[in-house]
Amino acid sequence: MALCIKSPAPSLKVENWLRGEPLTNFQSGKVYIVEFWASWCGPCVEAMPHLIELQAKYKDEGVEVVGVAANEKAPTADEARTKLDAWLTEKFSNLNYRIGFDSTGEMNKLWMDASSSLTIPTSFVVDRDGHIAFIDNAIQIDDVLPKIINGTWRSSDQAKAAEAKRIAENQRVAREDSIRRTIRSAIKAKDWPAALSAVEESIATMPDNLEFREIHADLLLHKMRDTATGFQVLRQLVRDAIDKHSEAVWGLNIVMRQLFDPDHDRAYLPRAERFAIGRDVSEHILNPGQANGLDFYSYGVVAQYYYESGDKQRAIELIERAMTWLDDPKVPDGAKEHYMPKLLQTLATYRGEKVCCSGSCSISQEKSPGAPKVQPQEET
Secondary structure, three states: OOOOOOOEOOOOOOOEEEEOOOOOOOOOOOEEEEEEEOOOOHHHHHHHHHHHHHHHHHHHHOEEEEEEEOOOOOOOHHHHHHHHHHHHHHHOOOOOOEEEEOOOOHHHHHHHHOOOOOOOOEEEEEOOOOEEEEEEOHHHOOOOHHHHHOOOOOOOHHHHHHHHHHHHHHHHHHHHHHHHHHHHHHHHOOOHHHHHHHHHHHHHHOOOOHHHHHHHHHHHHHHOOOHHHHHHHHHHHHHHHHHOHHHHHHHHHHHHHHHHOOOOOOOOOOHHHHHHHHHHHHHHHOOHHHHHHOOHHHHHHHHHHHHHHOOHHHHHHHHHHHHHHHOOOOOOHHHHHHHHHHHHHHHHHHHOOOEEEOOEEEOOOOOOOOOOOOOOOOOO
């Protein structure tokens, strides 16, 4: 049965309560925010301080926040539970709401799957009479929660519009997932024409989807080695990225990865055009106006251009900036553990000497220099 606004709230069937007293059922007269999240999910972790604030702010009005960790990653359920418990102790000793743990899939089946919710974090707000009043990201809840508390939200036109928007977004995500599966299947079979056809069809209907545009460029340049068409695609992506300032950095990063990622064989790419595009794109990425939007990947991908261009000092400086950015306490531990060793290795290669940081060391690998290959991190 589909779960939507006005549906009775499903049961809470978690295996363990890691924080707070066990909650067996929703009490009449209270409002519950049920948040599906995971410790490896960056947006989930970013939302936790906000949930702490909501719990403190609305506690006296009968609001209870309930976190549900139903997607933790570990070889076994026991390891996932133990790891999560330690993570909560270290990162959120001030946590003021319940955390339930479930590895059986039952909670996802009852809540996430039933509501066609495909990504985390997702928040479900249970009204005072035990019915669903809201499904969305907790960040979107500030204006809605007071209306849910006073009982005016669920039957409002705003609620209906928000639900319609949510359903449309879930349908869009489901459609994109279906396209991804088709593309992945063709790529696995090395059927490049079929993969190209699928991705071009998807771009025709979703031209702003940067993931599909990156796959498009990769297929043309590195699978089919159609450099003429591939460079046309890259140049168009540069123009579109610059025109759409909100997505400029990531779109330009895609271009740089296609041209300078050390994991690609770049010998067959026209050198003069590759470096000409690299120079122009690097200048845009490092433009002072973009400074607040840069992350560790932005610095890392441009560093390889400078390294190959002969400006090793500039490349070193950018990798050091990337490491500083990645070392920020707000960055999820999983990202640090995965990418920091690669950055350290890159720095050692750029310097041509052994480099150590936080107890880890890397030595130069002159035969395989380069900035780390990084894939986009999406809400999952």
